[in-house]
Amino acid sequence: MKKEQMIITAAIIEEDGKYLITQRPAGGHLPLKWEFPGGRVEFGEDPKDSLKREIKEELGADLHIFSIFGHSSFTYNNLRHVILLAFNCYLYPGTLRKIGVKDYKWVTLKTMNRYDFCEADIPIVKELQKRFLR
DSSP, X not given: OOOEEEEEEEEEEEETTXXXXXXXXXXXXXXXXXXXXEEEOOTTXXXXXXXXXXXXXXXXXOEEEEEEEEEEEEEETTTEXXXXXXXXXXXXXXXXXXXXXXXXXXXXXXXXXXXXBOTTTHHHHHHHHHXXXX
């Protein structure tokens, strides 16, 4: 099998002490795992533009990106190397829709450990908890 490397973006969206997480669809890579919303950066695409596009495609929402929160790097099955870029974002008011996700939830930092996150997202979860969980 061909090895691949990809850049993935993720939105860190906090409202009233809760963070938005999404569940991957049943089919495809990492089925039913939880993650911060976002997706793959296409060749030649700016990561911020990619994140805005992915949020629109998956949740039907618009967002404003403030700054980079952090990154992680994980290799799945020695075949797929994911570099995850997480951005601090603001979600514009509106109705979220489950377009490209199975589910979404607003969760606290204390309850995030109850969800089966994609391995590339786990360092972001831990960093959020380290910085903001008191």
